[in-house]
Amino acid sequence: AQTVTQSQPEMSVQEAETVTLSCTYDTSESNYYLFWYKQPPSRQMILVIRQEAYKQQNATENRFSVNFQKAAKSFSLKISDSQLGDTAMYFCAFTPGTTSGTYKYIFGTGTRLKVLA
Amino acid sequence: GAVVSQHPSRVICKSGTSVKIECRSLDFQATTMFWYRQFPKKSLMLMATSNEGSKATYEQGVEKDKFLINHASLTLSTLTVTSAHPEDSSFYICSARAREGGTDTQYFGPGTRLTVL
Numbered sequence: 001a002q003t004v005t006q007s008q009p010e011m012s013v014q015e016a017e018t019v020t021l022s023c024t025y026d027t028s029e030s031n032y033y034l035f036w037y038k039q040p041p042s043r044q045m046i047l048v049i050r051q052e053a054y055k056q057q058n059a060t061e062n063r064f065s066v067n068f069q070k071a072a073k074s075f076s077l078k079i080s081d082s083q084l085g086d087t088a089m090y091f092c093a094f095t096p097g098t099t100s101g102t103y104k105y106i107f108g109t110g111t112r113l114k115v116l117a
Numbered sequence: 118g119a120v121v122s123q124h125p126s127r128v129i130c131k132s133g134t135s136v137k138i139e140c141r142s143l144d145f146q147a148t149t150m151f152w153y154r155q156f157p158k159k160s161l162m163l164m165a166t167s168n169e170g171s172k173a174t175y176e177q178g179v180e181k182d183k184f185l186i187n188h189a190s191l192t193l194s195t196l197t198v199t200s201a202h203p204e205d206s207s208f209y210i211c212s213a214r215a216r217e218g219g220t221d222t223q224y225f226g227p228g229t230r231l232t233v234l
Contacts, residue, residue, distance in 0.1 A: 033222075042227070044227045047224065050222060103149055104166060105151075
């Protein structure tokens, strides 16, 4: 069975500092996609970053970057220069991709991040 | 990024009535949409996959006669909670699948808070 694990239920970071959220997954698929979504208090799910498994280069989006370790099945999110607006719940998600015929996401349980002023 | 709207954002109804929630992809066509339920401080629980022009695929344990899904066009899916009861009170979120640069990504609506009295 495919699973996604986020082992850090809660984290905090000082404003302007860097924080890393961890995510591990389990799959037998060779090609798949990984995502980080942010859910602020408004509860709107916002795509932060995505990674295609066949790409070795780690994805980056401004202050957000990932450390994708395919062999270790690890997909951590690094937030640099943390801002108060980064306070949110962060979900890691996995989908096996189009070759499997399913587009469903498997979500982790989330990490609640609080940025401190 | 792609935009998904959801209506209504909040609804309060009496026990035994039915409630319809609409999910629209505003700037793209979505052959596949998803309906989730989210309990407080929990992850998203997939209820069903909605495919345009065909029957929805429900996850195990989700009553298809209670949660009716219709995906009549490439931009609209609806979820009808029939004969709602207080235990159906929850936050319901839809998403729409978009294909961007060879990657399937889900974009989420802002959610609907349902309260059944």
